[in-house]
Amino acid sequence: MTQSIFEFDREWFTAINGLAGQSALLDEVMFQFSQEGNLIVPGIFLAVYWSWQHWGEARIAIPCLLLLLGLSDFLGGQLKNLIGRSRPCQVLDQVNQLVGCGGSFSMPSNHAFNSSTAMAFLMVLYPSLGWVLVPVLMLIGLSRVYLGAHYLTDVLVGVVVGIALGGGVAVLLKKKIYGREGVSK
Numbered sequence: 001m002t003q004s005i006f007e008f009d010r011e012w013f014t015a016i017n018g019l020a021g022q023s024a025l026l027d028e029v030m031f032q033f034s035q036e037g038n039l040i041v042p043g044i045f046l047a048v049y050w051s052w053q054h055w056g057e058a059r060i061a062i063p064c065l066l067l068l069l070g071l072s073d074f075l076g077g078q079l080k081n082l083i084g085r086s087r088p089c090q091v092l093d094q095v096n097q098l099v100g101c102g103g104s105f106s107m108p109s110n111h112a113f114n115s116s117t118a119m120a121f122l123m124v125l126y127p128s129l130g131w132v133l134v135p136v137l138m139l140i141g142l143s144r145v146y147l148g149a150h151y152l153t154d155v156l157v158g159v160v161v162g163i164a165l166g167g168g169v170a171v172l173l174k175k176k177i178y179g180r181e182g183v184s185k
Contacts, residue, residue, distance in 0.1 A: 009151040013088050016145040016152070020096035027098060030143040033136075034099065034111060057125075064173060065121055072117040072165055076110035076158065083107045089148055097148035108158035109150045112141045116162030124170030 020027060032038055051058040081104075089101040119133040141155040 005153065009153050010092065012152040013092070013145055016142065017088070017096050017148050020098050020146050020148065030139075030146045031098060033139045034143040034147055034149075036111065036114075039115075061121075061125065061173060064169060065118060068117050068121060068166055068169055069114055072114050072162055073110060075161075075165070076108055076113040077104065079108055079161070080105040080110075085151075085154070087149065088151055095148045099147045099149055102149055106150055107154040108161060109141070109144050109154045110158065111144050112137075112150075112155040112158030113162045115140045116159040117166035118162075120163040120166035121170045122166075124167050124174065 020030070047058070047062050051062070083105065085105050085107040087102055087106040089095045089097050115137050119137050123130050123133055137159065141159060144150040144155055145152055
């Protein structure tokens with residue numbers, strides 16, 4: 001089974017990462033989706049708007065979200081050390097490496113873990129945001145493989161664990177703190 005997962009990963013990594021370096025525009029788009037700092041300004045605007053529109057829930061939910069992001073980043077690092085999987089750039093030949101190889105292990109992708117934690121949290125509270133958040137999450141995950149930093153399963157594990165963490169906390173927040181099924185209609 002481990003061999004078949006490795007074959008799956010190698011084939012998908014080669015297919016996706018093989019596109020890197022063929023289009024300067026696509027390379028730049030993928031690079032930008034992989035930059036965590038690019039989410040800071042939209043996040044600040046979202047927090048200000050959220051606080052302005054729904055101060056009661058924002059004053060509880062925004063600190064929860066920030067704590068969740070710190071927790072997901074910490075847990076991702078711990079899982080990387082526990083799993084100890086080498087990055088593709090450390091074991092495969094002919095990797096189109098458009099970003100550094102990274103100093104830690106590969107699984108899970110913290111980009112995918114952190115992004116999916118935040119997006120699942122927000123989508124449980126505001127399902128209508130899914131049309132924006134799902135494509136952004138998919139592009140962030142895809143960019144990690146495209147740029148040569150992760151295997152596809154590294155991204156998938158990060159997304160699954162992030163959805164469980166962010167979505168689970170948001171469900172608890174809705175049920176326990178707000179005492180209702182939905183935050184907004």
